[in-house]
Amino acid sequence: MIARTKPKATKRIEIRLAGSGGQGLITAGVILAEAAALHEGRNAVQTQSYGPEARGGASKAEVIISDGPIHFPKAQRLDVLLAMTQEASDLYYHDLKYEGILLIDSDLVTSPPTSAALGVPITRMVRDELGRELFANIAALGVLVGATGVVGEKALQAALLARVPKGTEAVNKKAFALGLKAGRAAARVEDAGTEFAED
Amino acid sequence: MIARTKPKATKRIEIRLAGSGGQGLITAGVILAEAAALHEGRNAVQTQSYGPEARGGASKAEVIISDGPIHFPKAQRLDVLLAMTQEASDLYYHDLKYEGILLIDSDLVTSPPTSAALGVPITRMVRDELGRELFANIAALGVLVGATGVVGEKALQAALLARVPKGTEAVNKKAFALGLKAGRAAARVEDAGTEFAED
Numbered sequence: 001m002i003a004r005t006k007p008k009a010t011k012r013i014e015i016r017l018a019g020s021g022g023q024g025l026i027t028a029g030v031i032l033a034e035a036a037a038l039h040e041g042r043n044a045v046q047t048q049s050y051g052p053e054a055r056g057g058a059s060k061a062e063v064i065i066s067d068g069p070i071h072f073p074k075a076q077r078l079d080v081l082l083a084m085t086q087e088a089s090d091l092y093y094h095d096l097k098y099e100g101i102l103l104i105d106s107d108l109v110t111s112p113p114t115s116a117a118l119g120v121p122i123t124r125m126v127r128d129e130l131g132r133e134l135f136a137n138i139a140a141l142g143v144l145v146g147a148t149g150v151v152g153e154k155a156l157q158a159a160l161l162a163r164v165p166k167g168t169e170a171v172n173k174k175a176f177a178l179g180l181k182a183g184r185a186a187a188r189v190e191d192a193g194t195e196f197a198e199d
Numbered sequence: 200m201i202a203r204t205k206p207k208a209t210k211r212i213e214i215r216l217a218g219s220g221g222q223g224l225i226t227a228g229v230i231l232a233e234a235a236a237l238h239e240g241r242n243a244v245q246t247q248s249y250g251p252e253a254r255g256g257a258s259k260a261e262v263i264i265s266d267g268p269i270h271f272p273k274a275q276r277l278d279v280l281l282a283m284t285q286e287a288s289d290l291y292y293h294d295l296k297y298e299g300i301l302l303i304d305s306d307l308v309t310s311p312p313t314s315a316a317l318g319v320p321i322t323r324m325v326r327d328e329l330g331r332e333l334f335a336n337i338a339a340l341g342v343l344v345g346a347t348g349v350v351g352e353k354a355l356q357a358a359l360l361a362r363v364p365k366g367t368e369a370v371n372k373k374a375f376a377l378g379l380k381a382g383r384a385a386a387r388v389e390d391a392g393t394e395f396a397e398d
Binding site for chain 2: 033049054073074
């Protein structure tokens with residue numbers, strides 16, 4: 001994971017959001033898939049697999065985005081992994097492509113598996129700025145969009161506002177904006193620190 | 200679809216919930232999968248695929264439940280299809296196994312593809328009894344559990360209460376109970392009308 005390249009919108013992109021139950025990652029996965037499919041005209045498949053690890057409290061949501069048909073709906077080599085717990089980072093890092101992007105909540109993943117991980121203290125940031133951790137999943141989507149560009153900011157925000165309960169639009173927009181800014185900043189720092197900088 | 204048999208819990212069961220966006224079928228799919236996986240110790244995969252039909256307003260959620268590993272996460276021959284629109288019924292009926300169960304909202308699917316469809320006026324029932332259509336997806340889960348037994352009633356209710364917003368537990372339980380009762384009644388009528396009655 002030395003050369004970080006932003007996934008091209010024209011190919012199949014595999015994303016996994018992983019952490020623990022209660023972090024809202026399934027909702028985040030649905031919003032991400034709907035951003036791509038309903039607001040960018042791409043195809044998307046969104047999946048959660050529940051096995052023994054789910055009964056242990058782990059949670060993961062996968063999103064596959066493609067401009068073409070998606071024949072196999074299971075993620076196999078991830079382009080992007082968002083890890084919201086140390087366990088998720090340890091367990092799924094090996095599923096990431098060599099050039100894939102690892103995003104972590106840097107407070108919750110204290111031992112990242114690579115120095116190339118892009119870290120944002122997502123949960124703490126949301127708690128400090130919005131007073132509750134409840135919107136960490138939406139901030140995480142902001143980080144993901146800001147750092148990777150797998151879907152457009154406007155598409156994500158449109159999908160977000162179509163999904164959240166009435167009356168919570170403003171706080172969800174704020175959580176998303178917080179994450180977006182932090183994700184962009186994290187990606188800039190990473191770009192500046194490698195010889196593969198893109199901008 | 201003449202002989203209706205209840206799917207056995209020991210085999211792979213494929214369920215599709217299909218209708219239109221806004222009917223809450225993705226939430227229903229997640230709750231169904233979590234009932235099986237988190238409260239009955241089975242494995243489950245829950246998927247939504249978004250293509251051109253999703254951009255046209257259609258929505259579908261799939262759940263695969265198995266006591267063994269789930270190697271292929273895509274539904275191919277449905278054991279149960281819940282159709283909440285005429286379009287969903289027309290489009291997906293051919294994906295149902297010969298012995299599969301078709302559940303329909305009998306107000307919204309006015310031309311069922313088979314006389315063996317189990318019909319409950321789910322949306323109207325919820326509107327009449329609870330004053331809003333918002334909980335039709337939860338009543339639909341009740342119908343599905345009552346008519347097919349693919350997961351247990353207690354497991355479904357536990358998964359439901361873990362997922363719904365605080366403060367809405369009572370109305371969600373009521374919607375589920377309404378559906379459960381109607382689903383059981385619909386299955387009894389169907390059993391009585393065929394020579395393959397099971398009870």
